[in-house]
Amino acid sequence: MKFRLEWLGQYLPGDLPDLATLRRRLTDVGFIVEGTEGEGKDAVLEVELTANRPDGMNHRGLAREAACALGRAFRDVPAPAPPEGPAAASSLAAVTIEAPDLCSRYSARVVEGLRVREASAAVQERLRGLGMNPILAPVDATNHVLWDIGQPLHAFDLDTLAKKADGLPAIVVRRARSGETLVTLDGVERTLSPEDLVIADAEKPVALAGVMGGLATAITPSTTRVLLESAHFTATAVRKTARRHGMHTDASHRFERGTDPETTLEALDRVTALLLADCGGTVARGVIDAHGTPRPRKSVTLRHARLVSFLGMEVPLERCVEILSSLAFGVREAAPGVLEVSVPTWRVDVEQECDLIEEVIRVVGYAALPETLPHPYNPTWSEPVLAREERARDLLAAAGFAEACTYSFVSAEENSPFASCVDGTPPVVSNALGEPFTTMRSTPVVGLLRAARHNVRRGLGDLALFEVGRSYALVEGRPVESRRAAILLRGRRGVHWASEARPADFHDGSGVVAALFAGFGAPAPAFRPAALPFLAPGRSAEVVVDGKVVGWVGVLSGTLAAEWDLGEVVAADVDLAAIPVPPPPSSVEMPSRFPGSEVDLTVTHPFSLSWDTLAAAVRAGAPSELLSVDAKYLWRGAGVPEGHVKTTLTVAFGSAERSLERDEINRWRDDAARRLLAVPGTAVDGIA
Amino acid sequence: MSSAPFSVEEARGLLDAELADAAGRGGLLPADVHELKVRWLGKKQGVVTALLARLKEVPKEEKAAFGAGVNALKQEVEARLDALEAEATARAAARAEAAKAVDVTLPPRVPPVGRLHPLTVVRRRIEHVFHGLGYEVADGPEIETDWYNFESLNFAPDHPARDSVDTFFVEGGGTGRDALLLRTHTSPVQMRTMEGRRPPIRVLCPGRVYRKDDIDPRHSPVFHQMEGLVVDEGITFAHLRGTLSAFAKSFFGGRAEVRLAPTFFPFVEPGVDCAVSCVFCETGCRICSYSGWIEIMGAGMVHPNVLANAGIDPERFTGFAFGMGIDRIAMLLHGIPDLRLLFENDVRFLDRTWG
């Protein structure tokens, strides 16, 4: 927002303040001066104003802050009442407030016999200095008052307002009726609703209250009689109206943030003086001053002891009084150390004691605050889900994966094949930036696929990525966010000149999932064949813990791989919360000092017979000395019947108490072999 | 092979000649030495055995001297051949090693080296500093209600303060305070923490937040915040300044200073912008826009309305809160030129150690 130095200076008796000092001090007290243009009286300051300080959005208001910040005097510019003619304003127009909760005051003056001209050079220069183009004197005069003291005004051509039964042109402040329309000054026809606050004449809306006037009642070069509006509208009423119509004007900007209900008469005097000077005419006698629900005057108690304990520093009581007084607060010491502070009507932001404390400290300056620390505090709690996420990140990075960070929303199309990854429906952003940002992902894998495509397109085809993040769903209207560890593998594994690289396959994926569980100290999960719509049939599995599905792993389906233009991709997604993490060990037994023994068993079996079945057969009924069953070698091809696999198992035995005898190991091996043979369809080498 | 020698001297001469010949050929291997041992020391046809067999042909008075000479020869042969054998064994071992030699300058077989994302690393660095100051870490949902994201935090409905926060809404929520949205800051976690626990509270709230910004080098509709909240009896504005200063010194280095400036956030009063003195320059640089200061966070004293909304008596308890953008700090620290790099996941970008 732009401010002219000369205009500010009008309220600061004496020499114009030094521009650099003014810039620094205004910034110190919360009015950030982002830049200045020009020098001397024509210098312009560009100031960033926070939403809570509409009172600073005019030259008088900002000058008051400047005076306080600079420690200088502030002097208001008087606005004498204009000379009045014999005709009473109340005999020329009537004002009715039908929505008293939305309009606390509507003040109006009537000027007759004017000739619309251009505004004076002084007014034009000021408006140009703020980057505005002068239009006609009545409009420029209202703008001048807005930028001078912050009261938005509007000028109606009185002769265009429809009359009531008593013959008087009418101003009615009311809610719009359904279906009413209004062509605003910008030429747009707007359909109104009862949410809108309007100014109407006897028949129809003539302005969107506090936002913009209507075209039909606007001042034209031939206008001779005007009604000047100076009102206070409720902030939310103007905001709702402006938002509903997607409008934003200098007037609405101020009304939405809150204007001073006590400034309507003064603003009328100022604008009338300008109008008379530029356009002549006769001012009707008196002001039409209608009242809605009055705004209560605010008074706030400031306890000096509270101020000191809240700030953690001493500010003398007299200094507090001085600062508040210079900002036009009324200060009275109601009891020792207790100030009864009346709040200026323009300070819509001040409601409570802490607001007054801020007034004091921002003028004292934050540089004066000591740097102290709160007393020591011993944390006794940590968020378990975050600890899990952090551990998963470390485990996956240690497993050689690079951590990715992808957007939580993806396109509806990208997400839809994965929608079954979580219960419920994918949340949809109702005002998204468009695709691909509409749909909250059902799995972070969708983001990883985007990341993979980015890299593959740049010739980086060997990928091992993970993301620990959330998946999102709505379950019966309630958002559910689950914490996932997602991985993606693509391209070659083990690339080195000394040996041939191999493509990432299903077992790399299940291996990472197993490593994740192992890293948490959890028992290995089961991998159960599954038909998932986004994975290749025969190379996809659900990750199962205690009979419950907690994730999936597999090769991306050929259709999706082609759509993503990625070739073969292995991916997995595990619900971190479902990993059964045991507590750390509380006691540890000594490892056996007797070496164990391994024996091999080779079994030919149908491909449909899973490893889990074979391993279970070996384990069932095995002696307690059985340590492990592992797959050593698989062969499909020459020498093995069609549809069959030859699997060599390594079975390890060992004891904590003794060395094992060769005979007993052989016996256990033979027993295991017979159990394997008992599985239908198997043949075991060396056993008939 | 010539016929067996007739005398010890002749045999010694023969030995010298044969060993000289072998040395001349160079590089005897253990098998060669074994052959020599058989020829000279073999129990049946060895030269020394053959020489000893002549003893019966030697005149009686010469027998003793002859026998002693043969024995001396035998010992000499054994010693010389043992030495040769040791040499040959060492030579063979050296040849075997040489056959296994590699070019040590060839590219090594590097196991996969995983990486943490810079946002993870920077977040942990920030958390580490605050862990030292006694902070716990809290967590909350990203799909929030209007109440937790705005209204409970003193953003009145239809208040212009909401204009500064472009919000994504989620279909399927309720209306008013029950509307669903993507949280625009992690402050709802502060509110939930205050509801769930009584003071003293000292927490960090890291997490993903959303604002309706188009993607460009400095904006992203998804980014990451780290907020902090302290609520207790006797918490002061000076504590806030001291805490931010302690953080700045730990994180940016001991000479970092903080500067507070008044600003407005609905959930704090007073609200401040916090800048840190530029640690990248002495006299001004591009990073600090030649001002010597870098704005890194917003902060303030928790608004009494917010405490009251959480059921905490604002007369008895006071608190402060602060919030910073993890993405922005990562960009500052590591000179990352474009915010999009953090979300594109180009492996050439990710394949770094971020500290």
Ligand SMILES: [Zn+2]
């Ligand atoms: Zn710098």
